[in-house]
Amino acid sequence: MGDVKLLTFVCNWCSYGGADQAGGLKVFYPAGVRLIKVMCSGRVDPQMILNGFRQGADGVLVLGCHPGDCHYKTGNYSAQKRMLLLAPMLRQFGIEKERFQLNWVSAGEGERFGKIVNEMYATVASLGPLHLAKQLVEEDMA
Amino acid sequence: MSDSKPKVAFYWCASCGGCEEAVVDLNATLLHVAASVDIVLWPVAMDFKYRDVEALAEGDLTVAFINGAIRTDEQAHIARLLRRKAVMVVAFGSCAHTGGIPGLANLTTKQKIFQTSYLNSPTVVNPEGTVPKVTTVVDGVKATLPGFWEQVHTLDQLIDVDYYLPGCPPMPDNIASAMTAILKNDLPVKGSVLGSKKALCDTCTRKKPEKAVLHKRFYQPHEIEADPEICFLAQGIVCCGPATRSGCGEKCLNGNMPCTGCFGPLDNIVDQGAAMVSAVAAYLDGQTVAELDAAVASVPDAAGTFYRYGVPASLLFRANTKEVGK
Numbered sequence: 001m002g003d004v005k006l007l008t009f010v011c012n013w014c015s016y017g018g019a020d021q022a023g024g025l026k027v028f029y030p031a032g033v034r035l036i037k038v039m040c041s042g043r044v045d046p047q048m049i050l051n052g053f054r055q056g057a058d059g060v061l062v063l064g065c066h067p068g069d070c071h072y073k074t075g076n077y078s079a080q081k082r083m084l085l086l087a088p089m090l091r092q093f094g095i096e097k098e099r100f101q102l103n104w105v106s107a108g109e110g111e112r113f114g115k116i117v118n119e120m121y122a123t124v125a126s127l128g129p130l131h132l133a134k135q136l137v138e139e140d141m142a
Numbered sequence: 143m144s145d146s147k148p149k150v151a152f153y154w155c156a157s158c159g160g161c162e163e164a165v166v167d168l169n170a171t172l173l174h175v176a177a178s179v180d181i182v183l184w185p186v187a188m189d190f191k192y193r194d195v196e197a198l199a200e201g202d203l204t205v206a207f208i209n210g211a212i213r214t215d216e217q218a219h220i221a222r223l224l225r226r227k228a229v230m231v232v233a234f235g236s237c238a239h240t241g242g243i244p245g246l247a248n249l250t251t252k253q254k255i256f257q258t259s260y261l262n263s264p265t266v267v268n269p270e271g272t273v274p275k276v277t278t279v280v281d282g283v284k285a286t287l288p289g290f291w292e293q294v295h296t297l298d299q300l301i302d303v304d305y306y307l308p309g310c311p312p313m314p315d316n317i318a319s320a321m322t323a324i325l326k327n328d329l330p331v332k333g334s335v336l337g338s339k340k341a342l343c344d345t346c347t348r349k350k351p352e353k354a355v356l357h358k359r360f361y362q363p364h365e366i367e368a369d370p371e372i373c374f375l376a377q378g379i380v381c382c383g384p385a386t387r388s389g390c391g392e393k394c395l396n397g398n399m400p401c402t403g404c405f406g407p408l409d410n411i412v413d414q415g416a417a418m419v420s421a422v423a424a425y426l427d428g429q430t431v432a433e434l435d436a437a438v439a440s441v442p443d444a445a446g447t448f449y450r451y452g453v454p455a456s457l458l459f460r461a462n463t464k465e466v467g468k
Contacts, residue, residue, distance in 0.1 A: 045416065045417075045420060046413075046416035046417075046419040046420055047411075047412050047413045047416040047417065047457070049416070050413055050416050050456070050457035050458055051412070051413075051457055053457070053458065054457045054458065054459075078423070078424070080431075080434070081423040081424070081426045081434060082419055082420055082423040084423075084426075084431070084434050084435060084438050085419050085422060085423045085426065085438050085441070085444065086416070086419045086423075087438075088438065088439075088444055089415065089419065089444035089445050089448065092249060092443070092444065092445035092446075092461065093249070093445060093458045093460075093461050093462060094461040094462030094463070095458075095462055130462065131462070132458065132459065132462060133293060133459055133460050133462070133463065134459075135295075135299055135454075135459045136299050137212070137218065137295050137299050137300045
């Protein structure tokens with residue numbers, strides 16, 4: 001198990017609260033879990049996920065409110081549709097399905113937050129770092 | 143030929159020749175262009191040699207129009223040569239701009255391409271398993287071929303590109319206005335795409351239903367008879383209009399076929415395929431994950447559909463090699 005980076009998008013209203021509670025409860029999770037707070041999981045554009053992978057994330061986790069609990073009513077449903085459509089495309093690009101996940105964490109679920117990020121981190125760490133090919137033409141090809 | 147005329151070069155890399163065809167499609171306008179410039183290289187139409195270009199001084203060439211993606215040593219060599227000689231390089235057409243159809247090769251590997259093309263195709267008879275090599279010695283004579291790269295690149299991943307002409311192929315009016323702008327030196331900021339700033343949906347005349355229509359499944363164009371008046375996405379046919387630049391004259395839509403995205407992403411979109419995921423996901427219908435997955439499964443080749451002309455220009459650039467083939 002090496003060091004990997006798990007980019008985690010957390011929504012302002014539920015999952016960030018869950019992460020906050022995890023901190024209060026002193027739930028351990030690895031430093032490689034990098035949190036980014038967004039207003040809603042529905043705000044997570046698929047471009048942000050691909051950009052995460054491009055910029056060195058070895059896994060991307062999107063956390064939102066439980067179905068029915070979205071602060072904006074349907075944001076998490078939008079997120080779910082996008083992520084379900086994005087997932088098979090990532091596999092076509094050779095990114096294992098374990099490297100990308102959508103899950104739900106409410107503001108009171110600190111323990112659950114810890115469980116989800118720890119499990120996903122362990123899975124991604126067992127896969128190892130994701131080495132995406134460089135976009136620019138490398139000199140050795142010249 | 144007068145020396146005072148601006149010198150122009152056309153070159154093709156990994157492309158089909160459609161971009162050259164598009165230049166010829168300028169018809170009479172081409173004669174005006176030809177009269178006001180000096181064409182110094184155009185392998186498909188005129189007999190100039192690479193050494194003619196090599197003999198030019200740096201900056202002697204006003205503009206080089208390069209079409210096609212980059213995938214061999216020869217293409218890289220000539221593109222770099224033209225970059226050294228030209229004041230301005232224009233990436234001409236989808237392949238040079240975003241990778242184009244050849245760019246789909248980035249979803250597989252060079253090894254698999256060679257196996258399919260030279261060994262396994264039903265129409266191939268190759269008992270000795272001969273595949274192209276960079277160097278081959280036949281009867282003591284050394285023959286060489288350009289090296290074939292592991293992946294396909296856009297032009298701007300190899301050299302500095304000044305402007306982009308989108309489209310597969312670019313439209314004649316678009317080419318003519320770009321040529322005029324170049325000759326008059328009336329150009330936007332460097333790095334611009336010379337084309338419309340609107341999405342294809344903005345210029346599409348098909349009717350969009352007031353209320354969003356959701357679909358439990360999507361259809362391939364051959365699976366359903368499309369209504370020629372109504373938005374394709376509303377009919378459950380994947381159309382790349384929302385994420386694609388306008389300026390093509392809606393030729394596919396007028397032919398009752400959905401947009402495949404050849405004009406590439408809009409200025410405010412980084413990744414065309416990801417933007418298409420957002421657009422198409424909004425049309426998915428289902429109450430459960432299983433229902434949504436069934437709807438997703440009706441788009442059988444998401445990467446090939448949403449990035450048909452843009453795999454090398456995408457954020458992921460290519461399929462992760464160690465995983466390809468699993």
